[in-house]
Amino acid sequence: MAITGKPLGATAGAMIFQKGGNAVDAACAMLAATCTMWDVLSWGGETQALIYNPHTKEVVGINALGVAPTGATAAFFKDQGLKFPPSFGTQAAVTPGTPGGLITMLSRYGKLSLKEVLEPAIEMARGYPIEAQTANAIENDKEMIKQWPYSREVFLPHLGEEREAPYPGEVFSQPDLLATLEKLVATESEALQQGKSREEALQAAYDRFYTGDIAAELVRGVKEQGGLITLDDLANWSVKIEKPLQTSYKGIDVYKLKEWTQGPALLQSLNILENFDLKGMGYNSSRYIHTLYQAMNLAFADRDFYYGDPDFAPKSPMEGLLSKEYAKERSQLITEMNNPWTNPGNPYPYQGENNPYADQLENYSKNYFRYSEDADGEVSDSFLEDFTAGTTSIVATDKEGWVVSVTPSGGWIPAVIAGKTGIGLSQRMQSFVLDKEVNPFNVVAPGKRPRVTLTPSLALKEGKPMLAFAVQGGDTQDQNLLQFFLNIVEFGMNVQEATEAANMNSYQMQAAFGNHEIKPGAMTLSSETPPWVRKDLRQMGYAIDFRERTSGPINAIWMDWKHGTFWGGASNHGEDYGIGW
Template identity: 70%
Template structure:
């Protein structure tokens, strides 16, 4: 499938030499995309086509991104309609970046005591009890209503055609087959995912027409509600919000809550009615004249901002791309930021208030950078104390002293389940248009094996597992009703001289920000093209707590790319690292570069999976 995607992406040649601005010696497997009017990139070829269809009908980047989101959810591209949607939007009218927070919340009854009484160390990974309230439907409709130009009927049309039946790709079909025993425990999931019960292969075959009648009916209800509102004289925006209300307060909500509770979950109809999408101010920092924007601390996004602040204290370019010194410096800088993430990040709507002013201050970053020993790895890197940098005393000083002390076992072996959870995919969506709208989205949740909510056809989220139950692990991220978990999902926008410079995101759990940082530095420090930067070999640190499963970590664990020379690994081993290798480490990253010199877009999509883009 990977080879097929490469062929589709670049019909002219299987291997294309990208034209670097400085002739950087990288040969890419995919050519860069070029466009003048619009760009649409996402996790599946069919979904990118959905975005192109909307652009061809006159839609803007918001309309196209909503169509791509709907299509990827319908294709179960490691997410579904019951998951969560996080986005950054550049509004060319205001010249501002907007953050969309469409992450679900813990339902009524979801307390630390509830899960501890069940003998759990963390909320579960699977099933209805793992679900927070669905956010993607609300996020899509909010983005469309507030910033789009088209109707819900128009942007849902490709997804509804797919729900009627589309040829399922091997990646998803095989994932269903691998997870079929778990799926069989949930009656509504079994009905949708396993059309060949009792046969050797019970999941659909690759290329088989996959039909989702219940989901189609749910989407049709939303469109019908919108159309009735329009006939009654409502505006486009008002009509979309009436569909929104039907999802969260009407018959769809009733069935969702009923079936969630039937299957052991906690979500009530009132939980759905009370939940709302938040339109927020993003967080940002300036790195060498480039303003980088991320979501707030309910995501891991500020990790990238913290890391860039630390890295400003080093001359990365002089170290050389992927040299031992470069890898070591970046690894240590990221670990300093991730240690802060693990202890301080959480839902800002709940007390205690996270010390973000201190965490993002340049002075704090400079002092943190002084902790890096240039000669060896430090497995004891822990959270810092940002409170003095915002003129306060740390209320968790005693907790901070003991944080993570039991986890510094350099001989600890990570399980296969850890790596599966740590790198668990979702999708990403990048879109831009000639009017100046730019969208970066990292939606997720409700992935296979998903517990489907009754006759809605919607897979429930599994995001509850990202909470902790013990304040000692993170006093800001302890589960509570109505609270959002701290998630890994983290789209990115960057502006230069007040104009869009880069829009980029990737899938894969806790790997996201550390690989997005490397992509960004590939372009900014080493002058790679966007496609080169997407494919260039990266490295991965496991010296942070996983946001999934048993929340494990492995200090000193460093995954290198197979292309990296053996002496790099030897040097790093002497510095205290435990190295291993992976064939592909860069993605999947999707990105758009804005070429203001020529008035065009450059699109990039890594050679990692089925991610695909189209431009015009």
């Protein structure tokens, strides 16, 4: 089964299965295809994945997030008068991670060649009928695109006309990207002809991107457009294979990537919610929504202060944060009314240490809200655009037992294309902060990974894979995935019902994008929410707005061990699509 953000992307995954590939091969093909389609990401972005290996019975994490380049310091951005790193342009870019992540996953866990896996993406780079969503996004952002010469050349084929972007259905060609992908495949093929192993041939392609002529042209194009990435930045970066974090919820083991993502916040939320009878409250009752909202507030307050790159000091107190005892203490802070001033907790005693930030946390509310220009609960369209900024998600499974969940991102439109590579650069630098008072663990520094919102998920029961799930949507991702998971575990929904079910969205955490705003007490509910639930929540102190769709888009696969089959789900929020055989 192959599910991702676009029908053509899912088709690429299905094609790989027909060639004899496994779920990792299919996920890599979907990743390549969606990057080539600019499905709100591109090749210069970042890739985060969880993979269940049926041979070792273990879940592994793929960390292919780029790092801040040379010269990217807090002082550098503050000298430009910025409160946070920029949202767009070459100085918003961390080093490209997706090419390395794809090749690493393929080499370690796949079966097919890079040539086979990239075949659909190469065909699309040669030219495919562009869909309306992407074509119109280009048109809407064309004024920004025009300032970057290589982006202008790729995205605006009708420059000077009334509509300068491609028309929906027009064949969209990317000759520079095509050349880059063909170079990677040619390098692999040459290495195989020289008698090198499959792994060595894939490494040769990896090296050409990060240390060869592709790297040289990418850096030249970045420098020409005012960026910071150097050849050393590319050469020194590497993909990390990690042991993910995990918690148990009512006998189900849930896995998330480490604290360089927001994933642990879902684990913390589950630990808190385990102290309540959620099923007894009733699905989407006022008590249920309130309890979820407050649990997420507590977990996300910790996310906003304590999460960051674990390879840099200070090191996040994850043992304490994921402690069941700490969660029980936090759960006692949930009262009958909304608390709009939720502070980070003190997890250090739960790992036998003193909190070095205790004095700072006493006055944290003042610091926490100082960047919020409008904390009155109103949720504007522009705020939502930053807060829920989407990418794509990928899930795949196969009969051998491989299970893959991926949340790739970065390089969305409007992206800076780096020289004649066709590679759109990431905009992930904006997820750093510049002041340790906001988050001492996530202050920008060269070689450091920002704390990102991207958060694939896997769940196992009795040692067997149960659920692969992922979603796009910025800071709402782990909110949506938490509710999706509870819809299945607590309320017995099947996987498709759970992807489409109405969610509640909170904005009472610091956004990871733009101005990093926070909206205390603000809540989005489904427009079908009954009036008595609305009334109760307003009396609890919430400022509520309503939208038709609040659920995703969530993609997921549930493993039906009783019947030996897969159940796939792709929400009706966007163009996400799945193909099973």
